[in-house]
Amino acid sequence: MIGSVSVGQRFGMLLRASEMPHSVRNRLLVGFERFNSSAAGSRIHHIHLKNGRQQFYPAEKLGLGDINENVLEAKYAVRGTIPMRAEELQEQLHKNPGSLPFTSIVSANIGNPQQLKQKPLSFYRQVLSILQHPEILDQGRGELVAKGVFARDAIRRAERLLKDVGGSVGAYSSSQGVLGIRKTVAEFITRRDGGEPAYPEDIYLTAGASAAVSYLLSILCKGRETGVLIPIPQYPLYTASLALNNSHALPYYLDERSGWSTNTEEIESVVKEAVENGIRPAVLVVINPGNPTGAVLSVEAIEEIFTVAAKHGIVVIADEVYQENVFSGAEFHSMKKILRKLQKEHPGIYDNVQLASLHSTSKGVSGECGQRGGYMELVGFSREVRQVVLKLASISLCPVVTGQALVDLMVAPPRLGDESYETDRLERQTIHNELDRRASLLHEVFNSLEGIECQKPQGAMYLFPRLKLPYKAVQAAQHLEMTPDEFYCLSLLEATGICTVPGSGFGQEPGTYHLRTTFLASGVEWIKKWEAFHKSFYDQYRD
Amino acid sequence: MIGSVSVGQRFGMLLRASEMPHSVRNRLLVGFERFNSSAAGSRIHHIHLKNGRQQFYPAEKLGLGDINENVLEAKYAVRGTIPMRAEELQEQLHKNPGSLPFTSIVSANIGNPQQLKQKPLSFYRQVLSILQHPEILDQGRGELVAKGVFARDAIRRAERLLKDVGGSVGAYSSSQGVLGIRKTVAEFITRRDGGEPAYPEDIYLTAGASAAVSYLLSILCKGRETGVLIPIPQYPLYTASLALNNSHALPYYLDERSGWSTNTEEIESVVKEAVENGIRPAVLVVINPGNPTGAVLSVEAIEEIFTVAAKHGIVVIADEVYQENVFSGAEFHSMKKILRKLQKEHPGIYDNVQLASLHSTSKGVSGECGQRGGYMELVGFSREVRQVVLKLASISLCPVVTGQALVDLMVAPPRLGDESYETDRLERQTIHNELDRRASLLHEVFNSLEGIECQKPQGAMYLFPRLKLPYKAVQAAQHLEMTPDEFYCLSLLEATGICTVPGSGFGQEPGTYHLRTTFLASGVEWIKKWEAFHKSFYDQYRD
Incomplete structure (x- = not known):
């Protein structure tokens, strides 16, 4: 061992520290020692014990093996391998601008509008x-x-x-969020749902919707006995949070051929199978409008979901952060509104349903991702359970107060007659139109290309095209120990600077390949570059 | 069952829903049904299955029994029973101003300076x-x-x-935090620690220090096998986070008689006992300056802690959020600086130490609690482990960007020659002086009173006086099923509106009683009211 002196040698012992198991080393070490400061600078340390004399040498560091397996298990593809490679390329462009076949990274991997120069309202x-x-x-x-x-x-x-807020945004608010802001949110929901009342007591302000997901799953997951129904493909925050809570993801597949709609028979059979396997299906996650699919659920689809929930006593988490991102032709129906409708039409039958509806200031036309604003409405939960949610929230003290204020602004924008109304309306319209236009264009381009098939987008900020990859591309991916969709996304990134997320990060039916891209980047140049890349990729790998 | 129709009756079944175990009820429910909409309004529902006809009735709601026990177990006294009672009284004051013996609540339960009208810088x-x-x-x-x-x-x-930040605080930043801000933090640490270098790669910006604690304990706690050494009394965030992670708190008592100093022999014996019981002591938490004790650790005490850490391979979490809150006469030594000193003096011996040092914009003279800014520096952690921290952070996307900016401002305030320098210096000085003055006054008052003994405050924002409660008061508390310190705090609240936290919320040696109070509330009127209350309390309960 040239250049290193083993700890054992220093103390005249036989074993090197690295050769000893952690447990043995710990057991060797008892009592309390202090270094003799006269030894400083020497390679040999005489170590004195207050009441006597004793030696110690350092124990082994905690390593990956000592880390919570649930955390190791969690994956979050939106900031996974491809985006990490994009960061490296960004660095390279910074240091050596001419060294790549493109001059900038197009971050189409994440719904982060203001990074892509969307102007705040x-x-x-x-x-x-x-x-x-x-x-x-x-x-x-x-x-x-x-x-x-x-x-x-x-x-x-x-x-x-x-x-x-009591005078300053620098004070902690109540952990549930500022009461006045929760009142504004309740008024918004009431308006949105055609007069069905919402209550400030049921509103919890959160740091984006991710904090809400984290609270809810922490509370509702009891470990391996708990199952959570999640759509596949899904936003990987859900599988990541389930991994952290060591609970089962119970995937229910969305039906690509019918525009990524939910199939309730499929959901029922997943529930049945879980119960047969001793897993309690406790929660069902719905993402509407869909991420990454862009699908918008019909009233009937929502009703069917609630019927499953009512029958089995399953809590519904409705991720409705894209409720403002709906394209012409589609209509968003809030889960809460449909639940109230069912409760009215069928008295007593749906009263057991517990619904948590999430919203965020990061999406819509707000796009204020970095400000971390959001809320959840808890419908039908008992006082006891709501107290537990509040306790959990209180451990993080409070959501950022400026983010809370932003929620107020999002749900109560200027109204006709207000000085800002016209400007605000125009700004919103411009953002909507831009998104609408680019979504359509990208959709058209995809469907004009060999080997791509893309459902018509109805909402959200993403397209999730299906890639029919040639056998040779699949082989090439296998040689590189990648999934085929990962290989396509990496090739796209290296050739054009466009950063997307492979479908495998969201889940997809076995044997199918997809990718998720936002349509937030301005201009159409990048779409043309993608088109050219795709053609040459197929030319290279066509069977 | 007057006034309620059992679900069983409606469907002509024998069992009431509430009489059936959840699992049986789940098993009864198969297939996929739709309501016949013609049944709307009727109390009897005919339920149709797509392929046939089937009935269902609603399953039981998820209740407290279905909730993650770890979350139920977690307690957070700073927002516990006494503060909750204070909120009720606040409400009562609002509705009926003359109904209580005081006109406002003095929130001395939480370090929330701007709530108490401290002006932001x-x-x-x-x-x-x-x-x-x-x-x-x-x-x-x-x-x-x-x-x-x-x-x-x-x-x-x-x-x-x-x-x-790339042009807008509304864009997600990297999950680790904005690079430019991490550079400013690294420069600050380097300056603070007399030139010992810090690196932006080791800095993680977080939403206050609580997010850092949550990340670290999620990663380092593997469940019942893991033990975390925490000082007693402690900031209850730690026990709450440990409960959430289902890991063992290994309490080490601070020595009240010597100004709440650490006793390393005590720590060693806790480590030994844990190992004997098959618990791996993985982490040691140090809060310096202390919360709730206000003690500031000596260089020697810190060295001793690192010696334990080095010997046993224990990760050290240094909660140093009060590093700016140090009173004249005391001196703050950062854990990082002392670690580097030890590493230099005893080459090789302390290289295994892994230290996470936390800081926050909520305390100091910043007091920007609601803005949720903070950072942690990870020292000595392997690249692999740092990657896991980053992955966990990425699941929450990013800390609020304005809070990150505030960290930059906190660690790099205006300097001599800058236009703001003089104003800024004066504002800081005023806050420091005010806190210093009120801490001293409160300390004096406590020590002048019968049955209170209070250590001289050296730092932080709290006093943690010991209450020697008379036997009759202890009896009165027992009759009300409260701990004696809780009884004292509640009596204080009901009589004066001063809201504090009982020592039992932080942990204390068995048979001793304490409370924690901040000295942030302006003026001295409330201190006089407390004094009067205390005297009459003792008059009432004196043995």
């Missing part, structure tokens, strides 16, 4: 700017309004919110 | 205001500076941060 930011520094109004409201720095309604809203 | 808020709405600078920098709205250095900092 002005009204939001005016209010948040005042919330951070109310002294700014000391310049004089009149002058600020006259100069167009702040709209009158932005100032009014900021002042109301400051009062609601 | 102007420099921070100027920068954050610009970050939220950079268009505000379109008014003209010169004019804004001339009017005193923004200082030149605030504008410069905002512009640098905007560049670092």
Whole structure:
């Protein structure tokens, strides 16, 4: 062992530290020692014990083997291998601009609109700017309004919110979130659901929707005995959270041929099989509009889901963060509204349903991902269970207060007659139109290409085209120890800088290959480059 | 069963839903049904199966018994019974102002300075205001500076941060946090530790320090086999997180008589006992300055802790969020600096130590609790383990970006020569002086009272006085099924509106009683009221 002195040698022992099992080494070490400071600088350490003399040498470090297996198990593809490779390429472009066949990375792997230069809504930011520094109004409201720095309604809203948060966004709020903001959310839901009332007591403000998922699954998963029904393909946050909670993902496949719709017979059979295997199906996750599929559920599909939930006493988590991202022709129906409809039509039958509906400021036309705003509405949960949710939330103290304020702004944008109304409406319209246009274009391009088939997008921010990869491409992937879809995404990235996520990260029917791409990147140049890449890829690997 | 129709009756079955075990009920329910909509409004539902005819009735709701026991087990006293009672009283004051013997609640239960009207530092808020709405600078920098709205250095900092975050605080950042901000943190640590270098790669920005604790314990706790050494008394976040991870808290008692110092022999014996009981002592938590004790660790005490860590291969979590809250006479030594010193003095012996040091924007003179900023530095962890931390962080996408910016501002405040320097220095000095003054006053008052003994505060935001409660008070508490300290805190709250946390929420030596109070509330009136309450409490219960 040239260049290293074994610890054993130093202390005249026989064994090297690295040759000893952790447990043995721990057992060798008892008592309490202090170094003799005169030994500093020497390679041999005389170690003194307060009451006597004793030696110790350092124990082995904790390594991967000492880490919680559930955490090791968790995977999150949206920030997985392909995006990590994209980061390396980004670095390379930074250091050596001419060294790659492209000049920038197109981050189509994640719904992060403002990274791709989508502008934040002005009204939001005016209010948040005042919330951070109310002294700014000391310049004089009149002058600020006259100069167009702040709209009158932005100032009014900021002042109301400051009062609601108790004077400063720098104070912890209640763990459930600021009451005044929860009231605004309840009013929004009531409006959205055609007058079906919502209550501030049932609203929990959260740091994005991911915090809500994490709370709910932590509470509802008891370990290996618990199963959670998740759609496949799914947003991998769900499988990751289930891995962390060591509970079973019970996959139910969405039907690609009918536009990624849910198949309730499939769900029923998954429930039945779980019960037969001694697994308690405790939760059913619905993502509507779908991520990564972009499908929007029909009223009938939602009713069927609730029927399963009512029959089996399954809690429904409705991930409705894309509720604003719906394209013309499709219509979003909130799970809550449909639940109330069923409860009204069939008294007593659906009263047992427990629904958690999630929303976020990261998507829609807000796109304020970095601000971490969100809420969940808990419907039908007992007071005891809601107290447990609150306790769990209180361990993280409170969701970021500016994110809470943003939820208020999202659910109550300027109204007709407000000074900001027209600007805000235009800004929203522009974002909607842009997304709509690029989604259609990308969809068309995909369906014009050999070996790609893509369902018409109805909502959300993604397309999830199916790749019919040639045998030679599959072989090439196997040689590189990759899945074929991973191979395609990596080739696309290396050739064009476009970063996507392989379907295997979301789950897909065995033997099928997909990828997820956002359509957030501006312009159409990148779409043309993708088209060219795809053709040459098929030319290279065609059977 | 007057007033309720059993589900069984409706379907002509024998069993009531509530009389059937969940599992039996699940097994009864197969296939896929749809309601016949003509049945709407009727109390009897004919339920049709697509291929045939079948009935179902709703299953039992998930209740407390179906919830993850670890979550049920977790307790978080800082937002526990006494603060919850305080909220009720607050509500009562709001509805019926004259109905209580006080006019407002003094929230001394939680370190939440801005709730108690501590003003945020102007420099921070100027920068954050610009970050939220950079268009505000379109008014003209010169004019804004001339009017005193923004200082030149605030504008410069905002512009640098905007560049670092890629243009908008509304975009997700990397899950580890914005690189430019991690660089500023590394520079700060290097400066703080007398030139011992820190690296941006080792810095992880987090949503306050609680997120860091949650990540670390999720990773390092493997369940019942894992033990985590925590000081007693401790900040209950730790026991709560351990309960969530179903791992053992291995308490080591701090020595009240010597100013709540650590006793390394005690720690060694806890380690030994754990190993004998088959529990792996994986982590040792140090809170310095102490919460709730206010003690500041000496260099020698820190060295001793690292010696235990090195000997047993234990990861050290150093909760150093109060590092700025140190009173005159005491000195804060960072764990990292002492570790490097030991590594230099005794080559090879301490190289195995893995240290996670946490900091937060919620404490110090920043007090920006609601903004959720923080960081952790990981020292000595392998690349593999750091990758796991990063993966876990990526599941929550990213810490709030404005909170990250605030970390930058906290660790790099205006410097001599900068326009904001003098104002900033004065604001900081004022906060420090106020805290110092009130801590001393409260300490004096406590020690002047019958049955209270309080260690001299050295740091943090709390006093943790010991209550020597008379036998009659202990009896009264027992009759009310409370711990005696809880009884004292509740009596204090009901009489004065002062909300504190009983020592039992933090842990204390059996047979001793304490409480934790902050000294953040402004003025001294509340201290006088407390004094009067205490005297009458003792008059009532004196033996």
